[in-house]
Amino acid sequence: MKSCIACGMPMTQIADYPLYDISKNYCKYCAHADGSMKNFEEKLDCLTKHYINFHKMDHIIAKQTAYVVLKKLPAWKRK
Template sequence: MKMCIACGMPMTAIADYPLLDMSKNYCKHCAHKDGTMKTFDEKWHEVTLQYAQNHNVDNAVAKQTAYIILKKSTTTCLETQVVVDFLGNQNALR
């Protein structure tokens, strides 16, 4: 199972990928309509707005929280993907 390198979302179905392209390492939510990956700043802005709206908090608080969420999920995702890739490669060698 792949996880989005940008937000950490598990990508379990073809519909989770941008333009249904399973070769991408990021999800449809982290992609532009043309399938290219959004920048960290673009995603940070989106998550900030969503968080402020959903939790009825000040924009400064939402921005700081969004940053923490994205940094944590990205780091966790990359660590998990490295383990998954390593285990997959070990099984392929057997």
């Protein structure tokens, strides 16, 4: 089973891949409509909003948490 290099989501079904392309190593949530991978800033913003909306976190804490989580993933380790 693959995990998304950009968010860590397990990709267990073909529908989890961008444009159903199983050769990609990132999920549909980390892809633009054309199938290209979103950049770090886009993922940071998305995850920050997720933490604010679903975990009721303060914006500053949500952004710091998102940054720490993302930096541990293969796509963002060297950035």
